[in-house]
Amino acid sequence: MSGQRARLGVLVSGSGSNLQALLDASGQEGFPAEVACVVSNVPTAFALERARKAGVPAVVVDHKAYASKADFEKALLEALRAAGVEWVCLAGFMRLLSADFLAHYTGRVLNIHPSLLPAFPGLHAQRQALERGVKVAGCTVHFVDAGTDTGPIIAQAAVPVLPDDDEKSLSARILTEEHRLYPLAVRLAVSGKVTLDGTRTRVDAQATVGELSLRSPGAPR
Ligand code: GRF
Numbered sequence: 294m295s296g297q298r299a300r301l302g303v304l305v306s307g308s309g310s311n312l313q314a315l316l317d318a319s320g321q322e323g324f325p326a327e328v329a330c331v332v333s334n335v336p337t338a339f340a341l342e343r344a345r346k347a348g349v350p351a352v353v354v355d356h357k358a359y360a361s362k363a364d365f366e367k368a369l370l371e372a373l374r375a376a377g378v379e380w381v382c383l384a385g386f387m388r389l390l391s392a393d394f395l396a397h398y399t400g401r402v403l404n405i406h407p408s409l410l411p412a413f414p415g416l417h418a419q420r421q422a423l424e425r426g427v428k429v430a431g432c433t434v435h436f437v438d439a440g441t442d443t444g445p446i447i448a449q450a451a452v453p454v455l456p457d458d459d460e461k462s463l464s465a466r467i468l469t470e471e472h473r474l475y476p477l478a479v480r481l482a483v484s485g486k487v488t489l490d491g492t493r494t495r496v497d498a499q500a501t502v503g504e505l506s507l508r509s510p511g512a513p514r
Pocket of ligand 1: 307308310312385407468471
C-alpha cells in the first residue's frame with residue numbers, strides 16, 4: 294500500500310471491542326488506515342482506556358453537556374476536524390447522527406451492527422433475532438445515512454444460532470465476527486474498492502473476491 298494512510302475518527306459509547314479491532318488492524322503492515330482519534334459521548338466508556346493504551350488521542354464529547362443535538366454534533370465535528378479525521382467509524386456509538394452532520398463526511402461514515410441487515414435494525418438486535426427464532430444471525434458493516442441502520446451494505450458475516458443460545462452467547466459469537474469484518478470493510482472502503490452507489494454499494498469484484506460475505510467458522514466452503 295503506497296501513500297498516506299486514511300485518518301479514522303472512531304466514535305464510541307461503550308466497551309470498544311470493535312475499536313480495539315481497528316486499533317489492532319492499524320498496527321498491521323499495509324493496513325491503509327490509522328485511528329487518528331477516538332471520541333466518546335460517554336465519559337466512563339472503557340473504549341477511552343483502550344485508546345489511551347494505544348496512544349491514540351481520546352476525547353469526551355458528552356451529549357448531556359449540550360443544549361441541543363445541533364450543538365452536540367458541532368462539538369463532535371470540531372473534535373474530528375482538530376484531529377484531521379477523513380473517515381468516521383461508528384463502533385458501538387449510541388447516538389443517531391443527523392443528515393446535517395453526515396453531509397460533512399458524505400460516503401465516509403461507516404457503522405457496524407450486530408444483525409444481518411435489513412433484519413433487526415435498532416437496539417437489541419441479537420434479542421430480536423432470538424425472539425424471531427432465526428437460525429442464522431450475524432453482523433453488517435454499512436455506510437451510514439440518516440436512518441437507523443439503513444445505509445448501503447458493505448459486508449456481512451453470518452453465524453449459526455444454536456438451540457440453547459441466549460442473548461449473551463449469541464452476542465459473543467457475533468462479536469467475534471464483527472472484529473474480523475470491521476477492519477476488512479474499512480480497508481475496502483478507504484482504498485476505494487467498495488463505494489457508494491445510490492442505495493447500494495459498488496464493489497471492485499477482483500479486489501474483494503469472497504471477502505464481503507464471510508461465513509461462520511466451520512461452515513462448509
Ligand atoms: C457491537 O455489537 C456493535 O455491533 C454494536 O454495538 C456493539 C459495540 O460493542 N453497534 P463494542 O463497544 O465494540 O465492544
